[in-house]
Amino acid sequence: MNRVKQCVILAAGQGTRIRSVSAGLPKPLVDFRGKPILEHVIKRAHHAGIEEFVIVLGYGSHLIRDWFGKFCWPDNMSVKWVENPDYHKQNGISALKARNEIRGPFLLLMADHIFDAETAALMMEQPLAPDEVILAVDPNINRVFDLDDATKVRRQGSFILDIGKGISNYDALDTGMFLCSPTLFNRLESAIVDGDCSLSDGMRQLARERRLRALDIGDAHWQDVDTPEALAYAENDFHWRPYYEPAAALLAGYPAF
DSSP states (O other): OOOOOEEEEEEOOOOGGGHHHHTTOOGGGSEETTEEHHHHHHHHHHHTTOOEEEEEEOTTHHHHHHHHHTSOOOTTOEEEEEEOTTTTSOHHHHHHHTGGGOOSOEEEEETTEEEOHHHHHHHHTSOOOTTOEEEEEEOOGGGOSOGGGSOEEEEETTEEEEEETTOSSOSEEEEEEEEEOTHHHHHHHHHOBTTBOOHHHHHHHHHHTTOEEEEEOTTOOEEEOOSHHHHHHHHTOTTOOOOOSOHHHHTTOOOOO
8 A cells, every 4th residue: 555645736826717806815825714725735635644745836936935934834744845937837837846856656736626634535545556646536517616617537437538628528527636656747748738738638648548547536525716706615615524633533534514
C-alpha cells in the first residue's frame, strides 16, 4: 500500500470569474464559512493524513504567503511554495511547476474545490501502480450546481475512457481530486501545445493508455467554488462533514452537520 504524505495544491489562477466578491484577493483567500477557501483545502487534506504540501502560487502569491505566515500550523505539517510566473496559462502548467518537489505518489487538489476530508482519506488508501492516476468521480450528475461548467467523465468499469468539459457521452463528473504517480508530469509535458496544456489534456493521454482509473465517491460532497453563484451554493449546503479527526476516524464516516 502506498504511504501518501505529499499533496500538490494548484493555487495560481487569476480567479477572474469570482472577482465580484473577492475584494481584490486571489481566489484561494476568498471567504468560505468564515475561513479562506485554501484553509479549508489544507486542513481537510491534513486531517486525511497529508503532511507535506506543495502549493503552486501565481496571481497574488505574496498575499497568500502573508496570510499563511500569520498562523501557527501543526508541527507535523510542512509547506513548500512553488511560483508559477505563467499563471495566466492552463492548470497543467501549474502542475508541472511542482515536479521537482515530488518524490513519489501524491494527492493533487485544486485550491477552489471544497471536499469531505474522508474522501481524501479514502483516495490515499487506494493501491496505485507506478504509472497510474486515480481520479475521484461523482456519479450523481443531477446534483451538480453548474453542469455546463463541470468536467465530465466517461467510464468503462473502473477505467476512465474520456474526460473533458465538452464531451457529450459521460456518466460521472471530475471532482478535482487526483491520486497521482509522478508519471503524470511526463504526460503533461507531452500534451503541451504552443507552451500550454490543461490537466485534462494529460488525463486524456493516460485514459488512452488505460492508466487513468476512477474512484466513485458515492454520496460524499464536493463543490467547485470558482464563481460567486457556486460559492453561495456551497455556503448554504449543510451536508459538509467535519474535518477535525484523524484519517482512521474519517474513514469510519460521520453524520452530517
